[in-house]
Amino acid sequence: MNDCLRLEHVGITVADMDRALDFLTMLGFETKARFAPFDPGAVAGITRLAGARVRQLAYVVRDDCRFELLEYEAPDRADDKRRPCDAGYFHIALEVDDIEATKLRLGCDAPSYTVSCGPAVGQRAAYVYGPDGLTVELIQKARSV
Numbered sequence: 001m002n003d004c005l006r007l008e009h010v011g012i013t014v015a016d017m018d019r020a021l022d023f024l025t026m027l028g029f030e031t032k033a034r035f036a037p038f039d040p041g042a043v044a045g046i047t048r049l050a051g052a053r054v055r056q057l058a059y060v061v062r063d064d065c066r067f068e069l070l071e072y073e074a075p076d077r078a079d080d081k082r083r084p085c086d087a088g089y090f091h092i093a094l095e096v097d098d099i100e101a102t103k104l105r106l107g108c109d110a111p112s113y114t115v116s117c118g119p120a121v122g123q124r125a126a127y128v129y130g131p132d133g134l135t136v137e138l139i140q141k142a143r144s145v
Contacts, residue, residue, distance in 0.1 A: 009059065009066040015132050017056050017071040023130040024060050026106055027094060029067070034058040038070075051075050065092075081133065091127065091135035099124050099140040112140075 014020040021031055036056035043052045055073040059066060082089050096102045099112050103126065112126040122142025127135055 009068045011068040011070060012134065013070050013072060013077075013132070014134075015071070015077070017058060017069060019131040020069055020071075020134070021058060021060070023106075023134070024067075027062070027136060029060040029062040032059045032061050032066075049075065084127070084135065089135075091137050093137040093139055095139050095141060097140070099126060099138050102138055103128065112138075 012020075017034075021034075025031070034056065035058075036054075038054040038057050040053045043054050044050060051074050052072065053074045055071045057071075058069045060069065061067075084091070103110060103112070106128055108126075108128045110126045110128050112124045115121055115123045115125070120142075124140040126138050128138060129135055
């Protein structure tokens, strides 16, 4: 028997809440809740990270997908940069009508790649990087003829 009822949210730790919300708003996410402070006992208890404190927390939603953004104030955070090939790395993917127009609106000059074989042939895609390394794959589906 599967005890998991449904996906509740995906949590993302951010360094600067305003910067993260600005980026996600440009991608069509809507802020549903934002509050501070968050119960420090709960943070330390849930994460099992002694002294953990969240400065502020926000929930953003788009297309039935809900993200919980957490801006920690303690403990000090590591500054290691993860790469797409590293275990635990993740990205979100958004389908767009015009990948070049979306990249322009985001102020991003990342190259787009057109898939040449397989089930996604003709699809164009690009990774764009938001605050704190948040990776968003923009996907423009192949046009039907």
